[in-house]
Amino acid sequence: MIELIKQVDAGLQSHDEFGNSQQIIRLNTERYKFALAVLAREDAQLQGLLPAVERLDERVADRLFGDVLMRAELEAAIERMETAAETARDGGRLAWCLERNVARVAEPTSLSAAAMARDFVVGPQIEGRRIWVWDLPEASEPVADALREALRLGFMPGGHCEASLIRPTPELVAQLDRACALLQALVPQVAHSVFQHLHSVALAHMRNERGPMLTASGGDSTPCMIFIAPEELANPWDTAVHIMHEAVHLKLSDMVRTSAAVIHEAMVTLPWGREISISNCLFAFHAYVHLQVFRAAVEQRGAEFHDAFGAPQTYLSRTRPHAMSVVNTASTAPFSRGHERMIYLGEQFRTAWAGYLTPSARRMVEWLCQAIEPLIDMSLAAPRAPETAHSESQARTEPAASVRYAKNPKLQLRPVQDRGILFAADTSLPQIRKLNTPAWLMFELCDGRSERDLAQAYAQIAGIGADSAWRQIEPMLGNLVASGLVLPIRETATSQEGRAA
Template sequence: MQPGEVIQQLDGRLQQHEQFGDSSRIVGRVIERYKFALEVLARRDERLREFSSRIEGLDVESADVLFGDLLVRAELEAAINRLETTGPAGASSESLPWLLGEALTSLARDRSMGVSRGAMKRDFAVGPARRTWVWDLPDEPTHVGDLLRESIRTGFMPGAESSVEIIRPTPRMIEGLERACALLYRLVPRIADSVFQHLHSIAVANIRGPRGRMLTGSGGDGTPCMIFIDPDELDNPWDTAGHILHEGIHLKLSDLIRTGAIVTEDGPIELPWGRKTALSNSVFAYHAYAHMQVFRAAVQNLGPSCHAEFGAPHDYDAPAHAMSVVNNKTTSPFSRAQERLEYLHEQLSGPLSPRVTPYGRELVAWLWDTIRPLAALVGERPVSRAEATAEAPPAPSQAPSSARYRQGQGLSLRRSPSTQVLFALDPASRKIVTLNLAAWLAFELCEDKTEHEVLSGYAASLGLGTEHAWAQLAPTLEGLVSSGMIERVSTGTRSVEGVSP
């Protein structure tokens, strides 16, 4: 297979995994989560009831704009945090009903215009269908503008050592962003299309963190769906395209983990390239490095056909960094994305794996397996030291018992066939739980049934043999019990009503 064909294949394969790759499904699950949270909040906040009902009637495009609005999403995340820490009482706020009302009014005027975008002085937009808007806050104060500035101040790297100065873009800066978006689509169109489903806005900004100047940034529930790019980067379409991809992929994983935890214990770890960071941040880095390897291969093998239009990478000056495709000429250990990717894979699939959830371990393994064909393009063998030792087979699950199960009492539920997930809120744990189809099936079967009866129904529904079905079902039942979704009851006990539809 020719290098170009390998890259095109990987560009598609990275979007095909139903849980980890398909951005339409990922975004759909996030939207359903917000609708569920609004349902719960509206039970105690009369102001939200009408808005919740109107939001249920929105089409897919309008719902995506509403829940992609920075202020709406940030306020919803704050409300969900209060819901999960202190309970439904008082989880809403004065700002949330007002923001939802403003957002719905904006959508009625223009289906592409959210509250935040509507506050801009000029409506600059880039990317596919020009749906990703560029920050241009007016100098004069406005209510929404002040909220946006406060969200940046408190939501993105807060602290005395950090600062973000949003810059009003010039036409040349917008042109630089447009060229970078066009180049990204030329090189990896499927990855680019995926990224822009999570990326709603771009801010040109001077960013300083605890370690000094930053070229790009993203992250946090205070500044969701957006990325920051240093203005000096915008004349270089190659690295700017990489910046958009890198930070956009972070947004994709942020959306992914809103409905599925990736770590069990998020304490700090030391990285050999001079960083101490949370374990979850290491998974974010691994996820980005894997995608960037495909982009780098595309630059090397498909990029020459773009040189006439965009110039060659070596035509530009750029600061050296691990993600750069223009200047990565350094011999320092772990200064390149490939080295960091391999190291993180060894750690996440080896000594750190007990601190990673089964969902997270599946993500790590899938990414590594997907990008293996890249090794043939550069003559490397993509096998880490962690793979050199054969993994011990899992211990067989204990045989099903006569234990009887019932669904948890007082659960609030949202069944979402379109996104193939079930959302639930347990009044005891106060945590929003997300079940995939298999776990959803097990939950539905666990109404006054013994383990044998649940296993029989599970195996029949999925067309599995009994042994294979039990290997899947046993840990699922344990997870459902620990999350409060189901309860073990003594023989003879019968379930009572207590599940809210």
């Protein structure tokens, strides 16, 4: 059984698209570089900083874009660019923040970490950095003030939540580090993966409409960081669960920044008494799958660590119950445990809720079910339900010859050749799009060809029949047109009309 746990631990990180944190972070870094290039069209200061950003190697770029303030300002700027929304942020602060981060790329700490009053770090060293702990000084200082403003504007926005940060003590930091060590000892592959997405931890008293919160991960104003209630730290077993839970959320957040997961958002009522969105259900399912590996490791190997960390039952009297607790496990109420919730959510996403998800998210759900299957039976209890109206439209019988397609001439592009990914944005209505390899091929073929010509060209490249090719490419073509990356042109148009520069 221990070897099986090690196999699942490694398997959850092995998928090139959904598991490999290094690749997920790299694509997110490419998105940020592309966003800066698009934003720099209207900002001379950003334009002057771009060459320095492009020269950064992957490790340094990860630290730069993992800086809490840097990423918060970038996400705010991307939102303003894509929605033309007015926000409370100062748009000029992005260049201010980027300039200061670039100036200190040779330093061991990021801009935000350097603003802390004391240098508290926890967890293993990964890619030359450790996780830093928030310790904002009392005095006013530009970076510290900007971080306070990010917290004020962005702690779990829209969730009726509030957080009051507390200054850590050396004892609390030591407890946090102890939990990181336990997590790494029990599930080393998962721990190494999620620690790559986690740059900082804040200790805070938190509340939402249901009462006190044990942990949280922030929104775009507080990215790549998690919050933990200080009273939770005395119990290293459940603190390890909390760290893993929230850090896995950060991993999926980084993934969906470059790959949309939900086609149509909806609210659903869960059997354990919560009404939440489809997106939140997907995040919960993704986390529950990963957390089952930790639970299994505690059951099978936990005794090995009792001398160093104490036995879980010794912390029972001070542990609040929650679905993934490995200490307070006495509840027998339906759906009170994480594995029950995981099985339910997995079945819903593979049947009744499948139509809410993008094809990529549906593939991720299937992969997660297969990855955890050696530990928990994820076979469907009922036949697959018909896809809903939110699924891809059915292909027409025949491709037409009356309409031709060409690239939008107002596009700004950033190819990631070795990953088969293309980032694109219409400079007149900028919204960052990511095309996978088939969609990128479809985009390149749109050089004035008709639907029939597109189907024939795609069939020849893919080595399939024209009918099969059209069934594959029609949804992609529709998405390219809907996103404005490709324009339909009339048969009477000149051969050069609508071509990309």
